[in-house]
Amino acid sequence: MLDPLVLLALAGVGLLAGFVDAVAGGGGMISVPALLSAGLPPVAALATNKMQSVIGTAMAVLTYWRRGYIDLRKLTLAIVLTFVGAAGGAFAVKQVDTALLNVIVPVALVAIAGYFVFAPNLSDADRTARLAFPLFGPVMGLLIGFYDGVFGPGTGSFFTVCFVTLFGFGLTRAAGHTKALNLVSNFAALLVFIFAGDVVWLAAIAMAVGQVAGGYIGARAGIRFGARLIRPLVIVVSVAMALRLLISG
Numbered sequence: 001m002l003d004p005l006v007l008l009a010l011a012g013v014g015l016l017a018g019f020v021d022a023v024a025g026g027g028g029m030i031s032v033p034a035l036l037s038a039g040l041p042p043v044a045a046l047a048t049n050k051m052q053s054v055i056g057t058a059m060a061v062l063t064y065w066r067r068g069y070i071d072l073r074k075l076t077l078a079i080v081l082t083f084v085g086a087a088g089g090a091f092a093v094k095q096v097d098t099a100l101l102n103v104i105v106p107v108a109l110v111a112i113a114g115y116f117v118f119a120p121n122l123s124d125a126d127r128t129a130r131l132a133f134p135l136f137g138p139v140m141g142l143l144i145g146f147y148d149g150v151f152g153p154g155t156g157s158f159f160t161v162c163f164v165t166l167f168g169f170g171l172t173r174a175a176g177h178t179k180a181l182n183l184v185s186n187f188a189a190l191l192v193f194i195f196a197g198d199v200v201w202l203a204a205i206a207m208a209v210g211q212v213a214g215g216y217i218g219a220r221a222g223i224r225f226g227a228r229l230i231r232p233l234v235i236v237v238s239v240a241m242a243l244r245l246l247i248s249g
Contacts, residue, residue, distance in 0.1 A: 006038050007206040014207030018056035018214020022063075023222045023230055025156015025178065026237035027053060027214075029244060031207065040200055047198035048207070050190040056211025057183040063219035064176030074133065075180055082141035082181045086188035089149020101151050106242035109154050112161050113238040116231050122164070122171060124226040129168035137167065141181055148185040149192075153245060156182050157238045171227040179219075 002010075013034040021027025028049055035045035064070050072079075116122065140162050148155040156178055163174035193199055222230055 002038060002200075002202055002206075007202065010034060010038060010203055010206045011210040014052055014056065014210025015214040015217075016210075017053075017207075018059070018211040019218035019221070020214075020233070020237065021053065021056060021156070022060035022179065022215045022218025023175065024233035024237045025160065025182065026154075026241055027056070028152070029237070029241055035203060035207075038203065040203065043198050044200050047190075047193035047196070048200045048204045050186055050193055051199050051201075051204035052207035052211050054183065054186050054190055055208040056215035057179055057186060059212050059215035060179045060219040061176070061183050063216055064179060064223070067223055069173050069176035069223065070180050071177075072180070075137070075177065077134070077138040078141035078181060079184050080141075081138040082145035082184045083188045085142040085145030085147075086149040086185035087192065089146040089151075090189040090192040092146075092150060102245060105151065105154055106245045109157060109238040109242040109245075112154075112157050113235045113242070115161060115165070116235045116238070122227060122231055124170040124172045126170045126173065127168040129166070131166045133167045140166070141184075145181070145185040145188070148182075149189050152189075153241050154238065155185060157234060157241070160234060171230045172222060175222050175230050176219075 013031055017027035017029075017031040017034075019027075020030060031052065032045055032049050035048055036042065040048060061070065065072065121127075140159075144155060144158050144162070147158070159178040159181055160171075160174050163169040163177055164171065169177065190199075
């Protein structure tokens with residue numbers, strides 16, 4: 001049984017994590033250490049984090065969608081294959097050696113941060129796509145969804161950079177579509193954790209309360225400030241995740 005003050009603190013952490021996640025992804029960097037500090041075992045912390053994260057991400061998706069930044073019809077096939085990939089990754093995680101990912105992923109995250117630092121003309125305006133989204137968007141969803149099910153850190157950054165560089169999305173629209181696919185991949189992995197009985201529901205509910213507020217505020221901030229907020233926050237989050245993976249690895 002968790003102390004009421006611990007639950008209150010977790011709700012505050014959920015709010016902050018939800019805000020960061022709605023804008024740039026990477027809210028798990030904040031929420032998972034908090035859950036571990038509250039005394040949850042690692043698997044329970046990961047499962048509980050998925051539960052509360054799904055709530056905040058759903059709020060962010062709803063906010064972006066209501067303001068016209070997500071085209072769900074365009075995303076339909078990508079949503080299906082993201083779910084398939086993430087569920088497959090969650091089931092395969094015990095058979096996959098993730099040691100190499102501890103080296104590759106930080107390098108990829110630093111490269112993403114470098115792209116957002118140095119790439120010219122990163123704005124909210126859409127640009128010419130390098131690849132056709134109806135054909136390659138679902139492939140992106142399948143691959144990154146599988147990665148999220150197996151490992152996870154940086155999923156939001158990987159989705160965002162693909163939407164911007166491959167499919168020509170402006171940053172705010174990329175953030176909205178990233179949240180939609182991230183919600184699907186998190187939900188698929190969450191189902192596996194729920195059936196395994198790994199979620200600590202009291203902690204998840206406390207954090208979800210904060211996540212609802214954080215996801216809404218973060219999405220509104222992303223919409224209002226656009227690339228001026230999303231670009232620097234993606235850079236900070238990507239570098240911070242890379243450092244955390246290198247240190248913990």
